[in-house]
Amino acid sequence: MMAGDYKRALAAFAGAVKMQPSLTEAKFNRGVAMLRSGDAAGAAAEFAAIEKLEKSSLRAPAAYHHALALDRMGKSKDAESRLDLAVALDPAFDAALLYSGVLRERRGAVDAAARNYLAYLKRHPESVTAMLRLGVSAHRAGRTDVALPYLRKVIDKAPHSPEAVEARKFLVMWE
Numbered sequence: 513m514m515a516g517d518y519k520r521a522l523a524a525f526a527g528a529v530k531m532q533p534s535l536t537e538a539k540f541n542r543g544v545a546m547l548r549s550g551d552a553a554g555a556a557a558e559f560a561a562i563e564k565l566e567k568s569s570l571r572a573p574a575a576y577h578h579a580l581a582l583d584r585m586g587k588s589k590d591a592e593s594r595l596d597l598a599v600a601l602d603p604a605f606d607a608a609l610l611y612s613g614v615l616r617e618r619r620g621a622v623d624a625a626a627r628n629y630l631a632y633l634k635r636h637p638e639s640v641t642a643m644l645r646l647g648v649s650a651h652r653a654g655r656t657d658v659a660l661p662y663l664r665k666v667i668d669k670a671p672h673s674p675e676a677v678e679a680r681k682f683l684v685m686w687e
Contacts, residue, residue: 553585
């Protein structure tokens with residue numbers, strides 16, 4: 513799978529599951545291979561089954577990957593609920609927190625998105641991605657008093673980054 517040969521990876525994981533049906537790790541990796549190969553629906557089904565396992569340590573990662581599959585299928589609202597589940601199962605699952613903010617921002621729920629970004633920034637105060645997204649969300653909510661400082665922080669922290677380029681675009685609009 514790491515080499516990009518998803519066909520062989522899927523066959524290997526299917527073989528592992530056939531030999532040991534309770535091997536959740538193989539099912540999870542089969543779902544990842546499906547997702548990477550473009551089979552979002554198959555991956556979603558695989559991850560949904562893992563989410564239901566009460567004693568699996570892979571429930572939160574499965575919920576996160578389920579969200580990825582759902583988003584690729586155009587079901588962003590359902591993806592948000594899977595990300596909420598991932599965070600509920602593992603409150604330290606920061607990638608789910610950030611991605612949830614992105615999905616909420618995309619559908620226009622900028623206040624909810626901003627809460628996600630702020631929570632992420634509490635744990636990762638140097639994240640220029642979260643700063644940018646918070647600045648953009650604040651701008652869209654009409655809160656330039658919040659947006660401006662975060663957009664300026666992005667430029668200060670990573671002046672040559674793609675995030676800084678985006679932040680400058682917003683700042684130029686206001687000048």
